[in-house]
Amino acid sequence: MDYGQLTTDMFTGTEILDVFRALGVTHVVYLPDSTLGTWEPALASAGDLQLVRVCREGEAWAIAAGLHMGGKRPIVVLQSTGLFESGDALRNVLYDLGLPLWAVVGYRSYLLPESKDSAKRFAEPILKAWDLDFLLVERPEQLPLIAGHLQAAAAGNRPGVVLLAEGKG
Amino acid sequence: MPLRPALEVVHKLRHEQLREAIVVTTMGSAREWPKLGSPHPLDFQYLPSAMGHAPMLGLGLALARPEREVVAFNGDGGMLMGLGCLVTVVAAGAKNLTIIVLDNGLYEVTGGQATAGAAERATGGGSCDFAGVAQAAGFHTVGRFTTLADWQASAAEVIAKPGPRFVQLFAEPVGAEYHLPAPSPMAERIANFQAALGVV
Numbered sequence: 001m002d003y004g005q006l007t008t009d010m011f012t013g014t015e016i017l018d019v020f021r022a023l024g025v026t027h028v029v030y031l032p033d034s035t036l037g038t039w040e041p042a043l044a045s046a047g048d049l050q051l052v053r054v055c056r057e058g059e060a061w062a063i064a065a066g067l068h069m070g071g072k073r074p075i076v077v078l079q080s081t082g083l084f085e086s087g088d089a090l091r092n093v094l095y096d097l098g099l100p101l102w103a104v105v106g107y108r109s110y111l112l113p114e115s116k117d118s119a120k121r122f123a124e125p126i127l128k129a130w131d132l133d134f135l136l137v138e139r140p141e142q143l144p145l146i147a148g149h150l151q152a153a154a155a156g157n158r159p160g161v162v163l164l165a166e167g168k169g
Numbered sequence: 170m171p172l173r174p175a176l177e178v179v180h181k182l183r184h185e186q187l188r189e190a191i192v193v194t195t196m197g198s199a200r201e202w203p204k205l206g207s208p209h210p211l212d213f214q215y216l217p218s219a220m221g222h223a224p225m226l227g228l229g230l231a232l233a234r235p236e237r238e239v240v241a242f243n244g245d246g247g248m249l250m251g252l253g254c255l256v257t258v259v260a261a262g263a264k265n266l267t268i269i270v271l272d273n274g275l276y277e278v279t280g281g282q283a284t285a286g287a288a289e290r291a292t293g294g295g296s297c298d299f300a301g302v303a304q305a306a307g308f309h310t311v312g313r314f315t316t317l318a319d320w321q322a323s324a325a326e327v328i329a330k331p332g333p334r335f336v337q338l339f340a341e342p343v344g345a346e347y348h349l350p351a352p353s354p355m356a357e358r359i360a361n362f363q364a365a366l367g368v369v
Binding site: 063 | 220225231232356366
């Protein structure tokens with residue numbers, strides 16, 4: 001993988017913060033990568049939602065589960081590699097506990113056509129294997145679709161995932 | 170110390186300073202806690218679980234409900250799976266969370282196989298100095314108890330101290346009684362729990 005190539009930061013932190021606010025998100029439970037991390041200044045300084053930093057992505061799903069059970073509206077934000085790491089935690093809270101949680105998953109290397117990054121190869125198959133309803137966001141014009149996708153998931157009492165195209169990880 | 174009396178110490182506080190608290194049990198604690206008396210509406214039996222994640226479920230509840238104390242049990246095998254979560258707790262700023270690790274050096278619910286910490290425990294210590302790790306991570310209150318008498322004498326005081334709090338208890342294995350019970354339907358349990366919490 002050529003990390004010298006572009007990083008396409010499709011949305012600014014302010015744009016994402018506006019989406020989260022419109023959705024009523026109270027807590028962003030996250031572990032950054034080089035794309036998602038560009039949102040951090042906006043998310044960390046927002047007074048109306050709390051940024052919860054985790055050490056390992058599996059923690060994020062369980063924290064989000066507790067927040068949801070406690071009446072809050074969390075969203076998990078992590079890279080595709082973190083999705084892979086956190087499979088058992090995801091399985092438990094989404095299927096054993098049956099909680100309709102939201103997540104934004106950074107799709108590492110998707111925007112690098114020549115990339116041989118194995119994280120790119122497995123992101124969509126893994127989401128499908130977990131039977132997750134995901135919206136692939138490839139272009140900035142799709143920003144307005146994010147809220148609608150997650151709201152539809154919540155209305156159906158099912159988890160909702162946004163798979164966000166990224167350049168480098 | 171025997172497991173059930175160690176849990177009874179906390180269960181007794183359920184009628185005192187933990188009357189309004191949330192208590193999350195998992196693995197062995199989820200098996201034993203319901204045997205101690207009538208269920209409290211804010212008991213959450215985290216079963217089936219994702220092993221090791223009970224403290225994080227507790228952290229989410231603590232952040233969601235800062236007006237309530239949250240006690241989250243964990244096993245030593247579960248704790249070894251995610252020591253980093255102790256740093257996450259401190260970073261999140263939750264003051265109303267107590268994590269209690271029941272340390273028996275075994276993967277008890279699968280029949281008693283040794284954890285990676287078992288060799289260290291055999292030398293007379295715990296599976297790992299979890300309390301030391303918690304202290305290094307920045308927990309405000311940390312306790313490590315090898316005898317039931319010491320735990321009985323100190324539990325109320327420890328839980329009254331500033332949070333987040335971490336307690337390591339040297340627990341004895343339960344032997345043949347390791348099987349986990351078949352839980353009631355999760356959706357029903359969560360609905361009842363949320364109703365007790367007043368969030369639905």
